[in-house]
Amino acid sequence: MRYLxxxxxxxxxxxxxxxxxxxxxxxxxxLKKAGAAGWERVSGEDKTALASGDELRTARASxxxxxxxxxSRVKVAPMSAFKVTTENKExxxxxxxxxxxxxxxxxxxxxxxxxxxxxxxxVRGTDFTVSADGDGNTTVEVQEGSVLTGDRSGAxxxxxxxxxxxxxxxxxMQEPRNNPNPPASMESASGDSKAxxxxxxxxxxxxxAVLASAQAEIQSAEYQNRKTAIDAFGNRVRMEEYTTxxxxxxxxxxxxxxRDNRFDFGKILFTFNxxxxxxxxLATANMISSPGSTAPQxxxxxxxxxxxxxxxKVTEDASGGRMVYNGLSSNPAYQLVFGNYSFYAAGPSxxxxxxxxxxxxxxxTNSNMATGxxxxxxxxxxxxxxVSSASGDVYHSxxxxxxxxxxxIQAEDFVLFDDGKxxxxxxxxxxxxxxxxxxxxTDRLNFERVYTSSLFGGRTIDVMYSAKMxxxxxxxxx
Numbered sequence: 204m205r206y207l208x209x210x211x212x213x214x215x216x217x218x219x220x221x222x223x224x225x226x227x228x229x230x231x232x233x234l235k236k237a238g239a240a241g242w243e244r245v246s247g248e249d250k251t252a253l254a255s256g257d258e259l260r261t262a263r264a265s266x267x268x269x270x271x272x273x274x275s276r277v278k279v280a281p282m283s284a285f286k287v288t289t290e291n292k293e294x295x296x297x298x299x300x301x302x303x304x305x306x307x308x309x310x311x312x313x314x315x316x317x318x319x320x321x322x323x324x325x326v327r328g329t330d331f332t333v334s335a336d337g338d339g340n341t342t343v344e345v346q347e348g349s350v351l352t353g354d355r356s357g358a359x360x361x362x363x364x365x366x367x368x369x370x371x372x373x374x375x376m377q378e379p380r381n382n383p384n385p386p387a388s389m390e391s392a393s394g395d396s397k398a399x400x401x402x403x404x405x406x407x408x409x410x411x412a413v414l415a416s417a418q419a420e421i422q423s424a425e426y427q428n429r430k431t432a433i434d435a436f437g438n439r440v441r442m443e444e445y446t447t448x449x450x451x452x453x454x455x456x457x458x459x460x461x462r463d464n465r466f467d468f469g470k471i472l473f474t475f476n477x478x479x480x481x482x483x484x485l486a487t488a489n490m491i492s493s494p495g496s497t498a499p500q501x502x503x504x505x506x507x508x509x510x511x512x513x514x515x516k517v518t519e520d521a522s523g524g525r526m527v528y529n530g531l532s533s534n535p536a537y538q539l540v541f542g543n544y545s546f547y548a549a550g551p552s553x554x555x556x557x558x559x560x561x562x563x564x565x566x567x568t569n570s571n572m573a574t575g576x577x578x579x580x581x582x583x584x585x586x587x588x589x590v591s592s593a594s595g596d597v598y599h600s601x602x603x604x605x606x607x608x609x610x611x612i613q614a615e616d617f618v619l620f621d622d623g624k625x626x627x628x629x630x631x632x633x634x635x636x637x638x639x640x641x642x643x644x645t646d647r648l649n650f651e652r653v654y655t656s657s658l659f660g661g662r663t664i665d666v667m668y669s670a671k672m673x674x675x676x677x678x679x680x681x
Contacts, residue, residue, distance in 0.1 A: 223252070223253040223254070223269060223270070223271050223272070223287065223290045223295070224250045224251055224252045224253055224269065224270060225245060225250060225251040225253065225259075225267055225268070225269055226250060226268050226269065226270045226276070227267065227268045228245055228265070228266065228267035228268070229264075229265060229266050229267070230261065230262055230263075230264050230265025230266065230281070231244065231261070231262035231265045232244070232245040232259065232260070232261050232262075232265055232267045233245065233259070233260050233261075233262075233412065234251065234257065234258070234259055235257065235258040235259075235409075236254075236256075236257055237254060237255065237256025237257050238256065240514075241409050241410070241411065241513075242258075242260075242409045242411060242412060245267070253269065253287050253290060254287065254290060255287060255288065255289050255290050255291070256286070256287065256288075257286070257287045258284070258285070258286045258287075259279065259284070259285060259286075259287075260283065260284035260285075260406065261279055261280070261281050261282060261283050261284075261302070262281065262282070263281055263282060264281055265281050266278065266279060266280060266281060266389060267279050271290075271295060271313075273309050273313055274309045275295070275306065275307060275308045275309045275315060276306075276307050277297065277304055277305070277306045277307075278304065278305045278389045279302070279303075279304050279389075280302055280303040280304070280305075280389045281302075282301075282302055282403075283299070283301065283302020283303055283304065284299075284300040284301055284302060284406050284559070285297050285298055285299040285300060285302070285304065286298040286300070286555065288318065292313065293313050293314060294313055294314045294315075294316075295313060295314070295315045295316070296315075296316050296317075296318065297316070297317045297318070298317075298318045298319075298555070299317055299318065299319045299333055299335050300319075300320070300335065300406070300555070300558055300559045301335045301336065301337055301406070301558065301559070302334070302335065303332060303333070303334040303335075303389070304317065304332070304333055305330070305331070305332040305389055306326070306329070306330070306331055306332075306333075307330050308326050308329050308330075308331075308348075317333045319333065319335040319339070319341040319370075319558075320335065320339035320341075320372060320557060320558035321335075321339050321340060321341045321354060321355055321370045321371060321372045322341040322343065322352055322353065322354055322355075322370035322376065323352070323353050324343055324350050324351070324352050325350070325351045325353075326348065326349070326350045326351070329345065329347060329348030329349060329350055330345070330346040330347040330348060331343065331344060331345045331346060331347075331348070331350050331362075332344045332346070335558070337405075338372055338522070338558075339372035339557070339558040340369070340370065340371050340372050341369070341370040342367060342368070342369050342370075343362050343367060343368050343370070344362075344366075344367040344382055344385070345362050345363060345364050345365070345366055345367070345382075346364065346365075346385070347364055348364060349361050349362060349363045349364065350362045352368055352370065352376065352379075353376070354370050354371075354374075354375055354376040356375060358375050358376055360376060360378060360379055361379070362379040363379065365381060365382055366379040366380060366381060366382055367379065367380065367382040368380075372558075403416065403449075404455075404470050404471075404472045404507045404508070404509055405507070405509055405518060405558075405559050405560060406559060407470075408509075408511055408513055408516060408554075409513055410466045410513050413459065413466075413468050413513075414459075417443070417445070417457060417459060420445065420447045420455075420457070421445050423447060424445035424446060424447055425445075425446050425447065425448065425454075425483065425676075426444075426445060426446045426672065426675045426676050427443075427444070427445045428442070428443075428444045428445070428669055428671055428672040428675070429441075429442065429443050429444075430442055430621070430669065432621040432622075432623070432649055432667065432669075433619075433621065433622055433623030434462075434617075434619075434623060434651055434665070434667050435599075435617040435619055435623065435625065435651055435653075437623060438462050438463070439462065439463070440460050440461070440462055440667050441460070441461040441462075442458065442459070442460060442649075442667060442668065442669060443458070443459040443461075444456070444457065444458045444459070444668060444669060444672040445457055446483070446672075446676050448479065449472070451478040451479065452474060452475045452476070452477055452478050452479060453472060453473060453474045453475070453479075454472075454473050454479060454483060454676075455470065455471065455472045455473070456470070456471045456473075456672075456676065456678070457469070457470050458470075458666060458667075458668040458672075460665070460666055460667055465512060465665075466512070466513060467510070467511065467512045467513075467664060467665050467666050468510070468511060468513075468666065469508070469509065469510040469511075469666045469668065470508060470509050471506065471507070471508040472505075472506070472507045472508070473487075473490075473503060473505075473506055474503070474504050474505035474506070474507075475490075475501050475502060475503055475504060476501065476502045476503075476504050477500070477501060479501065480501070483676055484676070485501070486500075486501035487676060487678050489537075490502070490503045490539060491538070491539050491572050491573055492536050492537070492538050492539070492573040493526060493536060493537045493538075494534075494535070494536045495535055495536065495537075496528070496535045497537075498526050498528070498537050499526060499537060502524065502525060502526045502539075503524045503539055504522070504523070504524040504525070505521060505522050505524060506519070506521040506524070506541070507519070507520055507521070510652070510654065510664050510666050511664060512662060512663070512664045512665070514550070514551055514659075514662060515548075515549065515550050515551075515654075515656070515658065515659040515660075515662055515664055516548070516549050516554070516561060516664070517546075517547070517548050517549075517561075517612075517654050517664060518546075518547045518548075518549075518560050518561055519544070519545070519546050519547075520543075520544075520545045520547070520560060521541040521543065521544040521545070522541065522542060522543050523541055523542020523543055524539060524540070524541045524542070525539075525540055525542075526538065526539060526540075527539075527540045527571070536573075538571055538572070538573035538574065539571070539572040539573060540569055540570065540571050540572070541567075541569075541570050541572065542568065542569060543566065543567075543568060544566065544567045544568075544570045544577075545560075545563060545565070545566040545567075546563075546564045546565050546566070547560040547561035547562060547563055547564060548561050548562055548564050548610075548612055548654075548656050548658055549561030549562055549658060550656075550658040550659050550660055550662075552658075553658060562584070562610070562658065563584060564583070564584050564604075564606070564610070564612060565581050565582060565583045565584065566581070566582050567579075567581045567582075583606055583607070584606040584607070584608060584610055585606045585607030585608030585609075585610070586607055587607060588606070588607030589604060589605070589606055589607065590604070590605040591603070591604050591605075597618070598617070598618045598619075598625055598626045598627065598628075599615075599616070599617050599618070599625050600615070600616050601613065601614075601615045601616075602614050609657070610656070610657050610658060611656065611657050612654065612655070612656040612657075612658075613654070613655045613656065614652060614653070614654055615652070615653040615655075616650070616651070616652050616653075617650070617651040617652075617653075618648060618649075618650055619648070619649055619651060620647050620648060620649070621647050621649065626648065630644070645670045645671065645674060646669075646670070646671045646674075648669070648670040648671075649667050649668065649669050649670065650667065650668055650669075650670065650673075651665070651666070651667040651668075652664075652665075652666055653665045
């Protein structure tokens with residue numbers, strides 16, 4: 204009887220036991236429950252239960268603290284995003300996309316690990332901090348106890364109390380060494396403003412997050428453009444575009460598209476080698492190719508972009524940018540070369556791959572943006588066997604790539620007027636003959652790109668943006 208009563212009480216009270224829960228939070232903290240389509244803002248005073256598959260993210264000046272049933276706890280710094288990959292009576296596994304978490308793990312507790320895009324950290328009875336930057340590089344710092352840390356190649360090392368270890372996204376982890384600068388307060392975000400801006404490009408995907416960010420940014424936007432136009436398929440599109448400067452050497456271009464039945468957006472973050480001038484066009488006019496034998500003052504070093512329908516996304520990640528002299532006496536120029544340029548795509552199933560970038564489709568090294576030529580052949584998904592097709596002209600074109608392992612992606616591009624008419628070669632001559640200036644014609648032009656892919660489950664990414672906005676920012680010249 205005592206056994207049956209004890210068993211019954213276990214069942215009665217089991218519904219009130221929270222294995223993991225948010226115990227406190229400050230600022231803006233968003234939660235996406237496992238299987239949910241969108242994010243919800245954490246609110247109220249009740250403890251919020253967490254389960255395997257739940258995702259959390261913090262905004263600027265925002266933190267949260269999580270408690271486990273064994274007494275372990277985790278504190279999350281601002282500008283962080285992670286997933287409760289596994290949470291049960293035997294194991295806790297956190298997947299840190301970017302940002303910083305500090306974990307106090309009780310002795311004799313369940314198995315506890317933190318995974319990042321480049322590392323896995325397994326502990327028991329430890330106080331330690333894990334940081335992951337926007338490039339996927341990881342830093343592990345141990346305040347008490349020890350942490351078994353491994354990289355993507357399988358190499359491992361024990362990081363002990365007072366030590367730290369760095370784990371690069373590409374390459375082997377470094378040997379643990381004494382930590383001269385213990386972890387800073389968890390009230391501040393990890394990394395510099397450049398890394399924070401890059402993280403925002405790739406982490407803000409839901410409509411709610413994109414609009415909330417836009418509402419805050421547009422107040423300080425340098426250039427803005429709003430209009431309604433017709434897309435290539437006859438749909439009315441409300442377009443909103445703006446540029447901001449996240450830091451002195453960066454600017455960001457954002458376009459939002461709202462149709463009756465969907466929301467799409469695009470973001471591009473440009474990072475330069477030095478602080479940008481007041482007139483942005485002085486830097487952007489020659490950032491791909493700069494004529495003459497003198498290197499330009501402003502050189503593009505990084506470019507990060509995303510296009511999304513809030514479920515699927517295409518991302519481009521370029522780094523190591525520099526201007527290289529072409530050595531031609533007849534037509535001397537400096538041309539932009541990126542050390543690494545990678546293209547990713549993702550449906551919901553691939554959204555967390557490669558630190559949130561998506562599934563790697565292709566990557567190029569030392570790629571010249573002016574000529575389209577790379578030092579080495581482009582590395583494609585699945586290796587050799589790429590099947591490529593293209594059709595159309597400069598005003599309406601379709602290109603499709605099918606890769607060796609079966610994934611395919613297609614891009615369809617349009618140049619069209621506000622009324623949805625696709626531009627033709629004779630329109631400039633007809634317009635100018637009718638009294639319109641070149642500026643007046645181009646101000647009525649828009650560009651539209653439509654992505655489809657085997658990863659998207661029949662959905663499309665469809666983003667339209669204006670020639671006028673690109674012209675105002677110096678990104679487009681006629």
